[in-house]
Amino acid sequence: xxxxxxxxxxxxxxxxxxxxxxxxxYPTMGDFDAAHERRIQSxxxxxx
Numbered sequence: 001x002x003x004x005x006x007x008x009x010x011x012x013x014x015x016x017x018x019x020x021x022x023x024x025x026y027p028t029m030g031d032f033d034a035a036h037e038r039r040i041q042s043x044x045x046x047x048x
Contacts, residue, residue, distance in 0.1 A: 016030030026032040 015033070016028055018029050019027065023032055026035065
């Protein structure tokens with residue numbers, strides 16, 4: 001049994017290269033994820 005970590009890393013690496021097909025204004029899913037993280041962070045900052 002191999003640990004699932006390398007697969008997860010490969011998945012994330014791949015995710016950063018594939019286009020964000022549902023959201024054409026984000027070049028890649030990596031950009032979409034980053035924007036999503038920022039959105040969550042700003043919501044947390046507002047609702048403390």
